[in-house]
Amino acid sequence: MTAELSFSNEIINMMYATHGNPISLCLQCGTCSGTCPAVEFMDHTPRAIIGMIRENLKEEVLASNTYWTCASCYHCTVRCPAGIDIADMMYVLKRYSIWKRSYKEGLIGPDFAEAFVKMVVNSGKSYEPILATTYLPRFTAAQLVQEALTATGLVLKGKMPLLPKKIRRLKNFQRMVKRIIPLGEAS
Amino acid sequence: MKQYAYYPGCSLESLAKDYQLSALEVSRALGLEMREIEDWNCCGATAYFPVDELLAYTLVARNLAIAEKTGLTDFVAPCSACFKNAYYTNAYLKKDPDLADHVNFALEEDNLHIAGIMNVRHLIEVILEDVGLEEIRKRIAHPLKGLRIAPYYGCQILRPRKDHEEVENPRYFEDLLSAIGAEPLEYASKTRCCGASLIITNRKAALEMVRILLKEAIDRGADVIATTCPMCNVNLQVYQSQVNREFGTEYSIPVMYFTQLMGMALGIASHRLGVAREPVPKAREAVTA
């Protein structure tokens, strides 16, 4: 218990409660990469990321967009012959990078996750149009116009209400959240 | 009428109102009473896990605990992401007493307690198992004859695997579409991801993922793509025009919830299914023919 920990051990520790097998069992077969529907948009394939974690290439792993490009479709997880929950590992990397503010610059994923959680903690519900405003600054002008057209179209088509809803027992709900996340005034 | 604790989820109040309408109409027509649980909250979709998984389980557990109070046995979600979150939260809390204890400590603040007694199910599963294909066939007033449908399962209804069920080549959606008189197509991409929230966080990747799904459906001559999840439905339908701009394609294929298609076959008026807003001439032809 006294030896200094490597990055791979840090990740293994963060995955202590994973429902799959430890990543040390990875065979490097590449089934995950061959399965992943988003692999061509990743800096490194899922197989490579597991290999890099095992080689303790901390900076390279964290600086990649791979784990924030995972859409949580779990196709790799159900196909992995070593029984590793690879999608869960991607969540662990996301969490690691949020807690340590060590993700690649320019990604929308971390902002989106934070905005989403914040919105739910404030209202008890999620509501797409409000979420949009939080990540819009990251968009280019052309994307902005496009997004506005899509959103307006949805409202006009009656697909979206103008205002988000809130749950009734919001105060209880927020106290409940604070029992899990011990931040803010405890009431 | 069998009663169910119904959890619509946030999308069904906004982007997927048509799913909400059609899910409730079809359930009623099939003798399933969906009783919406009171004061439910967001299930967190996929966004809590990168921040705090314990919080994710707690928020989902609140909905399950509210459902337990109704005395009903089945927790039904029409959204695949909500279904997956509820299913696994329920299962994990049962497996891990420490986790359940901690979550219940938080639930005390809303005078709730979760025992893990709900049977968590997706709406399509309830319709298939509790009504059954035989009974559905009997009730079809307007079989959707000649309507070629690509059955799109998506991800979270299938994965991660819950038990020993078929996740690579499921057939139940095809069977359901056959039962309502339609022609289900062999659709190789049926379990391929639609991009989900990447549509916001990595637009380029998601549009390519949507393009692949649209292309196969159109190449196979589908008249409509059928979905079981609001997120899939929105990505495939709303973002079609963006796919066309990005890739220079001219895709124009209707995307409908399985409940909308079922409702039409059951003879429920289109406007009560939220179908009036969808350009589905072929589907209407099939119904009125």
Add this chain to the structure above:
Amino acid sequence: MTARIMMIDDDPDFVAGIRAILEKAGYNVDAAYNPKEGFQALQSGIYDLLLLDIMMGRGAEGIALARKIRKDPKLRAMPVLIITGIREQIAFLFPGQAVHPNFVDVDELVEKPVEPNLLLEKVSALLKASEEKKPQPQ
């Protein structure tokens, strides 16, 4: 007798830093890097003090673990010092608000980074208080 301190924290750099400070001051320090192994190590019953992180593994696990320890008849009396960086780690959620471990009966809470002298002061005070609480052998 030298006091034995258990540290449960997922950050190896932080553990190494704190260990160096405490060992220089003459304490015995063991470390575990996830809550499960940490709790298992505590079962040995040989520790006089626990230094506990909050954000580990799935989330704010330190709070759950502290609650579990306070319910455990063998470990209930052990002093616990929470050392957390939670405000930095998920600062966006409740910006500027204080950390409150009010739901857990822990002995002290300090926020990272920890000033060495303050740490040694707290550790020695907690150990002393705990020693005084122990029933004296006749």
